[in-house]
Amino acid sequence: MNQKTEPLLRVEDIHISFGGLKALNGVSLEVYPGEIMAIIGPNGAGKTTMLNIINGVYTPDQGRIFFEGTERPLKMKPHNVAAMGISRTFQNLALFKGMDTWCNIMVGRTQKMHSNFFSQGVYWGTSQKEEIEHREAVEWIIDFLEIENIRKQPVGMLPYGLQKRVELGRALASEPKLLLLDEPMAGMNLEEKEDIARFILDTNEEIGYTIALIEHDMGVVMDICDRIAVLDFGNKIAEGTPEEIKSNPKVIKAYLGEAEQA
Amino acid sequence: MLYRECGNYKDTYAKDMAIFPIPFDRWGLGVMLVLAFLVIPFTTSDYWLSSIMIPFYCFSLAALGLNFLTGYAGQVSLGHAAFMAVGAYASLILYSRFHVPLLLSILGGGIVSSAVGPVFGIPSLRIKGFYLAVSTLAAQFIIEWILTHWKWVSGGVFGTIDAPDLYVFGWILDTPAKKYYLVLCILVLLVVFGKNLVRGQLGRNWMAIRDMDVAAEVIGVSLFRNKLIAFAVSSFYAGVAGAMVTMAYYGAANIEEFNLVLSFHLLGAIIIGGMGTVLGSFFGAGFMILMPIFINQALLVFLERVPSDLRANSEAIVFGGLIVFFLIVEPYGMARLWHTIKDKMRLWPFPY
Structure with missing residues (x-):
């Protein structure tokens, strides 16, 4: 992926808190045209919150959001965001x-x-x-x-x-210009996961949509994604290609806990 | 194989998206229309036309209006009788005081009502379910109060204006049969219009809001716009129904007729008939209007010597029992029951 191109979506320094809980604490992300980008992290890391902010369901306390190079207001009705070309699936099925x-x-x-x-x-x-x-x-x-x-x-x-x-x-x-998928494979068996992975790849390669997805299945994420961002407790702790993420000590710590000191 | 779906090849999307893609349904509808237009007016008595069929059509239309709002768009309203009242008074005032032609006054009644509806629909943008029901209940009380106390509208605390003779294009509607045709024609036009709305994009947006409003908005459905349109369309239908019920059935606009009980009856009608179906509105209104009459007649036969006040009570008991029975048999209403019957008929008499 050519990192020099203008990102399709750039969120900068996003802060949001619910009551006393800081759900996102200064997170910045970029999604580049044509890529499949994954946002991963343990439960409660703020991944879905991030998608909700991008969609306009939540208004962040602070931060900036750029789409196709132009800044959009932080407070925006979700259907207007949809009109800009951002579409979305949900973690828990939200069909009609x-x-x-x-x-x-x-x-x-x-x-x-x-x-x-x-x-x-x-x-x-x-x-x-x-x-x-x-x-x-x-x-x-x-x-x-x-x-x-x-x-x-x-x-x-x-x-x-x-x-x-x-x-x-x-x-x-x-x-959409940007497709957000919130855990497209949650609760699926292996065969169904393979099907969905194939459709996601087809969507990206045949139709050419840019995709950002949240997923817990590391095997799938490592296989199909170009770039990965890791969130933990509302902070971005790592970003890079699957290989970089696999060997990143901070990520290993977030997922597996710290090695005990002898 | 009474009800055939097979052997009916749809080779264009237009055919697949027709209102009645199956020929059997089209014939069925044709038969119903012939019955309504050509058989019923000539075979039944004036009593039947003016006391049963006309109110049945009017309340079907009102129930259909409520069904758009509650059954399709998922916004509960307990103020629909009030929207009917607005339509009734507005059309009567237009007709008798401003001498607007009858059809235009009925339309005007609907339009005035559809301007009032969205005002009480604004709370729906922030609240839903029971809370919305309570706030539309406010519509019922506020509108009732205004109509009784605003002297220019209702002519005093009795809240009654009499309907003058009805003329359409200089032709007087003096017999029940003529009024019946007036009501039926308006009904058919509005039902076709409404059916087209709900099977098109507007109806899909409404159902999306009903089923999952957050997802609908993220997908691109404007809640503000679509909910307020739902309130406007719904109260338009209620307003026209109110206008027709006043002109062709009661003969006077009386606020007592459009009380909270009627709002509950309309809601009951669409629940029993089937939420989110056009057909259900007719089943529901039919149930609400025809069933008490049948029960009354049946009880007359069995309980001839019972005092009449006791008979009236037992009528209510049997009616209530039937409502409960129907809802237990088919919680999704009579329209669903009808679909189940059609499904069974598809293979009848060889269910293999």
């Missing part, structure tokens, strides 16, 4: 359980649909054309993720692994 698979993915395209209220109600002309156009895009994603057979099933009934895949599809549907 009352809807079919294709409808779920279709919601992901909401920022791209503009037909007005009355035209939607009459369902004639622009509105119908738009629906069909976007349905085609959704079908492409369904095809890409190999979920054709569950297209019309309510997502609440699907097995966990498939639900995760639908959620990925929903995030892809907005054609």
Whole structure:
């Protein structure tokens, strides 16, 4: 990865605390175009908090956020962040359980649909054309993720692994510039993990999306990611390629504890 | 194989996304429309038309409005009777004092109501569930109070204005059958419009908010916009329903008719009928209006010698019992029950 290029996303010196707890304490991160970047760290390190800040769900107490070279206000509505081109999946499934698979993915395209209220109600002309156009895009994603057979099933009934895949599809549907994945493989068996890893790699290589992900499975992280940042108790303790991270003593300490002094 | 889904190939997305992709459903709907337009007005008595069918249609429309808000967008409202009242008074005032044509006054009633609805929807941006229910309860009390005390609107503390004769394009609507057609035409138009809304992007956004609001917002759905549109559309439908119920059924706008009990009835109707389905609104309203009448008639047969006040109470008991029974059999409402029946019919009579 060429470190000289302008980062797609740069967060600088982010501080946020909830009550007395300092969740993030001056963390800076960059995500470069075209890479798969991982944020790892023990539970409670502030990884999901970081994603929530990037999405606009939380407003940090202090810090700066740059996207595509321009600074965005710290306080921003999540749907406006989505409009900028940042999409996201969630740690605990956050699908719309009352809807079919294709409808779920279709919601992901909401920022791209503009037909007005009355035209939607009459369902004639622009509105119908738009629906069909976007349905085609959704079908492409369904095809890409190999979920054709569950297209019309309510997502609440699907097995966990498939639900995760639908959620990925929903995030892809907005054609984001930056895709944030919060533990895409949590709670999966080996086979499902391999599937998702393949889809993540395909997304990165075939479609060319930039991806930042949080994951606990070190094997997967080391295999598929270009760069890794390690958080611990709200501080960034290391950043680098998988090889550098593997041999970093601070990381080993955070994960395994300090070697006892004899 | 009464209900066939197979052998019906959808080769374009337009066909796949039609309201009724299955021919059987289209015929079924056609039969219902023929019944409603051509059979019912000519075969039933005036009593049936004016006391059962017209209120059934009006309250179906009101229930549909509430269903948009509660069933689709997930925002509970206990103030829908009040939104109906706003529509009723607004349309009557437009029609009788400003001599606006009837259809436009009914539309105007809906529009005024849809301007009031979002005002009481603003709390929904910060609170949800029970808390929102309580704040919409406030809508009920505030609107009721204003309508009774604002003399210009209601003409005094009785809160009643009589509806004059109804004319559409200079044609007087004096028989129940003519009023029936007025209500039915408006109903059909608004149901088609509403169905299109909920199966399109707006409806998907609403359901996304209902199912998981944080995720919806992160994905790009503006909560502010979509919730307020839900309140506006929902109270528009309530307002039109209120206008029609006043003009074609009660014959006068009376605040007593739009009390909290009606709000609860509407909520009950969509819960029994099926939240988040258009069909459920009709089932629910039908249940709420037709069932007491049937129970009453049935009790008349069995309990002829029982005093009438006792009979009225046993009617309420049986009705309450039926509500509980239906909800235990199918917690997701009668619309789901209907789907289960269709699923069974798909393979009937050879379920292999």
